[in-house]
Amino acid sequence: MNAQSQDLIRLEFTPNPSTLKYVVARPLLPRGTANFTEKAAAETSPLPLRLFEVDGVKAVMVGPSFVTVTMADEADAAALNDGVHAALHAHLDAGEHPVDPAVLEQAAAANAEDGPVVSRIKEIIEEEIRPAVAMDGGDISFERFQDGVVYVFMKGACSSCPSSTATLKMGIESRLREELPEVVEVVQI
Structure with a gap:
């Protein structure tokens, strides 16, 4: 070294x-x-x-x-x-x-534009949620929005963290629902 x-x-x-x-x-x-x-x-x-x-x-x-x-x-x-x-x-x-x-x-290609609701979901995840999750050694990526449900993939420290469910429901889901009435739930896949 x-x-x-x-x-x-x-x-x-x-x-x-x-x-x-x-x-x-x-x-x-x-x-x-x-x-x-x-x-x-x-x-x-x-x-x-x-x-x-x-x-x-x-x-x-x-x-x-x-x-x-x-x-x-x-x-x-x-x-x-x-x-x-x-x-x-x-x-x-x-x-x-x-x-x-x-x-x-490949990761960049997966982030193609999809309409105003999906664009806003991605924007909130990218600008607000990802930096906070990264502070704990993790990451989150948007997978899809279907029938009011936002599907996300949590990686790194967040993928198997005991507190990831609380982060998902109380943090991410609350923030997205506050901004977008179309969002009913956030689910980790």
Whole structure:
């Protein structure tokens, strides 16, 4: 590890005891997140692939300036933390791109315009909800709006967090219903 990559990584704990958030003082992605729930999906993305090599890593999410790592149930947290730090430093020292640009393009293509209600839902999620969720090492993406129900996908620390149901119902659903009477419910898929 060289002197440039030292002090670039800060560990933060999340509300999900199985997920650790690593804030990196260097941009990783221009915007959004890339979520990897298995090693095979990370084969063309250098940073997640490197992190999956760490014993006990179950899932990886890369954000604009952070990475969240979800631990397997049997993982040794201290050893995993050491391994993740080493992998992050190795990645930063190598100067590689973190995520395959094709993965990012697919995510961007999925965000096509859909009409005024869907556009407003996406705007609220993007501008208000995602930044708040990212503070806890997670992410949320809009999947669809159908029959008054907003379907979202929660990633990173939020995907299996014990308090994600409360966040979903009391936070996200309340905010969307306050703004849009068309929204009846928000459901995590």
